[in-house]
Amino acid sequence: MPPKLRRRSTGAALSHAASGEEAPKSSETSPAPAAAAAGSGRWTRSRSARSHLGLDSDSTDHPRVVSGSSDQAAPKKRKKTTTAVGGRGGGRKEHAPAAAAAGGSTRLASRQVPGRYPDYPSLRPGQHALSKKHMSAVQEWMDECSRISKLEKQARPEDIPTLRDNPRDPLTPDAVVSSQDKAMVLRVARSVVSVSSSKPDGELISQCTGIVIGWDGANKCAKILTSCSTVCDFDGEFHKPTFKLSVRMPNRTITEGRLLFFNVHYGIALLEVKGDFQLQVPSFGLGINYGQDVFALARDENMSLMVRHGAISWLDYPGLSTNPYMFLSCDIPEGGSGGPVVDHDGNIIGIAFDRNPGPVVISITTIRTCIEMWHPFSRVARPMLGMQLKAVELLDVSMREELCLEYNITGGFIVNLVKVDSTAERIGIRRGDVIVFKDNRCSTLPQLEDYLLSLGWGYLQGLSFTIDLKVEVHNLADSYKESITFPVPFSDASKREWRHSLRGFTGDNSAAC
Incomplete structure (x- = not known):
C-alpha cells in the first residue's frame, strides 16, 4: 500500500488571496506551499482535488511559478493564454490576439464587413416545395437578399479603377501593349491636358487636347499648345458669343486659360495658364517622317488618357487645304485634336488634328518655328x-x-x-x-x-x-x-x-x- 500523503494547510494563503491583502513577508522569501509542491513535483490529495475543481489560481498568475516552474509543473490544460503587461504580480493582462490586433491598422479594422447573402432555404424531410411554409421561407430569403443588395449599392465606393470591369476607352489597351511603351506613354501623359471652350451659360463649344510646351516656375505660368478649333471656326472667325477657355491639368485641376495667339493655316492655338501646378515639359523630336511608327495621345472630358497606335501614311490627299499636314494610319479619339504624336522614345514629333477625310499630323519643327516667330514679333x-x-x-x-x-x-x-x-x-x-x-x-x-x-x-x-x-x-x-x-x-x-x-x-x- 502506498504511503499516506500528509494534508498541508493552505487556508492562510487562500484567505489572503480572497481578501486582496498582501501576503506576509515570509512568503516573499519562502515559496508558497502550492508553489513548493509544484516545484518539487509533490502534490497532496487535497491540492490535487482543488486543482481539478479549479479552486486554485492559474499558475501563470504567480510570477514565481512563471519563472521557476519546470515543464512538468505546467498544468495539463489551460483555458486561455494571457500575457502580463506592466511588470510583476499586479500588472495588466491582455490576451495575445488582442495585442496583435492593436499593432495593426485601426482604420482597416474599422471597415464594414461586406453583406453576407443567406443560403437558399432547404426542404425538410417530407416537406413539399410548394408548401405554404416553404414558400414563406423562400419569400423571406428573397427579401433579405434584396435588402443586402440595396445596402451594397449604397455602400459601394465611387468609380475606382480596381473595381472597373472594362476600360473607359476600349481601344487604348490594344494601342499600348508592351511595358516599355506603357512607361513611355505615362511619362508623356504628365504633359497632356484637356482644353475646352464654352459659352457664358456653360454650353460646350469645343473640346480638344493640349500639351504643355513651356513652364515658368518663378511666375507660375505655363504655355499650352492646342487646336485652334477651341477658339475659332475653320475660316478663323472667333466663336460667338464670348467664350471661356478651361484647361484641365493632369491632376484634374481646372483653371482658366488665356489666348495668346492662333493661326488657322497651321491649325494651332497657344494659351497661357497661371497657378501653382506641378507641370512637366516633354522632350521634342527633330521632326516626323513618312512611314514612322507613332502613338497619338488624347484626353476626354473626364481627363481619361486615350492612346492610338499607327504610322505616318505615305499619302498626299489632293483635297487637303494646306501643305504642312501628313496623314495618320489610325483614327484619333473624339476630342483628340491638338494632342501630341510621339515616337517610341517618348519624343513629341507632331500634333494631331481631326480633319476631313482623316486625321492628320503637323511636324513639331513647323509648330516650334511658329511659336519662336510669335514671341518677338507677335506674328507668324x-x-x-x-x-x-x-x-x-x-x-x-x-x-x-x-x-x-x-x-x-x-x-x-x-x-x-x-x-x-x-x-x-x-x-x-x-x-x-x-x-x-x-x-x-x-x-x-x-x-x-x-x-x-x-x-x-x-x-x-x-x-x-x-x-x-x-x-x-x-x-x-x-x-x-x-x-x-x-x-x-x-x-x-x-x-x-x-x-x-x-x-x-x-x-x-x-x-x-
Missing part, C-alpha cells in the same frame, strides 16, 4: 505662292517611272491649282506643270512648308516685303523646262485667306501654298 509670316501642290515623291511607282523616263523628272512638286491673277499665273505657271525649288532640295510638302516658313524671318525683321524664289518649271505639255525667278509676297494673317475666294483658283482642290 510665310510667303504665299498662290498655288496648290502635291509631291512627286508620293506618286505611285508607275507614274514616277513615266516621269523619269519621258521627262527626266525625279522630284519636285506637281501644280494642281493656280490662283487667278496671282504672280504664278502671270509668269506662266499652269496646272500640270512640275516645279523644282533650286534654293532648297525639299521633296515633300512638310519639308517645303518648313522652308517657306523659314523665309518669313526676313519679312518680320523688316528686311523685305517680297522674296525672289529660284525655281525650275517643267512644262510637260510642250516638253520643255525653264529656270525663272519667282517673286512671292508674304502673309502674316492668322485667318485663312485663300478659303474666302475659291473661284480665284483654277484647277482642282489641292494643298494651297
Whole structure:
C-alpha cells in the first residue's frame, strides 16, 4: 500500500488571496506551499482535488511559478493564454490576439464587413416545395437578399479603377501593349491636358487636347499648345458669343486659360495658364517622317488618357487645304485634336488634328518655328505662292517611272491649282506643270512648308516685303523646262485667306501654298 500523503494547510494563503491583502513577508522569501509542491513535483490529495475543481489560481498568475516552474509543473490544460503587461504580480493582462490586433491598422479594422447573402432555404424531410411554409421561407430569403443588395449599392465606393470591369476607352489597351511603351506613354501623359471652350451659360463649344510646351516656375505660368478649333471656326472667325477657355491639368485641376495667339493655316492655338501646378515639359523630336511608327495621345472630358497606335501614311490627299499636314494610319479619339504624336522614345514629333477625310499630323519643327516667330514679333509670316501642290515623291511607282523616263523628272512638286491673277499665273505657271525649288532640295510638302516658313524671318525683321524664289518649271505639255525667278509676297494673317475666294483658283482642290 502506498504511503499516506500528509494534508498541508493552505487556508492562510487562500484567505489572503480572497481578501486582496498582501501576503506576509515570509512568503516573499519562502515559496508558497502550492508553489513548493509544484516545484518539487509533490502534490497532496487535497491540492490535487482543488486543482481539478479549479479552486486554485492559474499558475501563470504567480510570477514565481512563471519563472521557476519546470515543464512538468505546467498544468495539463489551460483555458486561455494571457500575457502580463506592466511588470510583476499586479500588472495588466491582455490576451495575445488582442495585442496583435492593436499593432495593426485601426482604420482597416474599422471597415464594414461586406453583406453576407443567406443560403437558399432547404426542404425538410417530407416537406413539399410548394408548401405554404416553404414558400414563406423562400419569400423571406428573397427579401433579405434584396435588402443586402440595396445596402451594397449604397455602400459601394465611387468609380475606382480596381473595381472597373472594362476600360473607359476600349481601344487604348490594344494601342499600348508592351511595358516599355506603357512607361513611355505615362511619362508623356504628365504633359497632356484637356482644353475646352464654352459659352457664358456653360454650353460646350469645343473640346480638344493640349500639351504643355513651356513652364515658368518663378511666375507660375505655363504655355499650352492646342487646336485652334477651341477658339475659332475653320475660316478663323472667333466663336460667338464670348467664350471661356478651361484647361484641365493632369491632376484634374481646372483653371482658366488665356489666348495668346492662333493661326488657322497651321491649325494651332497657344494659351497661357497661371497657378501653382506641378507641370512637366516633354522632350521634342527633330521632326516626323513618312512611314514612322507613332502613338497619338488624347484626353476626354473626364481627363481619361486615350492612346492610338499607327504610322505616318505615305499619302498626299489632293483635297487637303494646306501643305504642312501628313496623314495618320489610325483614327484619333473624339476630342483628340491638338494632342501630341510621339515616337517610341517618348519624343513629341507632331500634333494631331481631326480633319476631313482623316486625321492628320503637323511636324513639331513647323509648330516650334511658329511659336519662336510669335514671341518677338507677335506674328507668324510665310510667303504665299498662290498655288496648290502635291509631291512627286508620293506618286505611285508607275507614274514616277513615266516621269523619269519621258521627262527626266525625279522630284519636285506637281501644280494642281493656280490662283487667278496671282504672280504664278502671270509668269506662266499652269496646272500640270512640275516645279523644282533650286534654293532648297525639299521633296515633300512638310519639308517645303518648313522652308517657306523659314523665309518669313526676313519679312518680320523688316528686311523685305517680297522674296525672289529660284525655281525650275517643267512644262510637260510642250516638253520643255525653264529656270525663272519667282517673286512671292508674304502673309502674316492668322485667318485663312485663300478659303474666302475659291473661284480665284483654277484647277482642282489641292494643298494651297
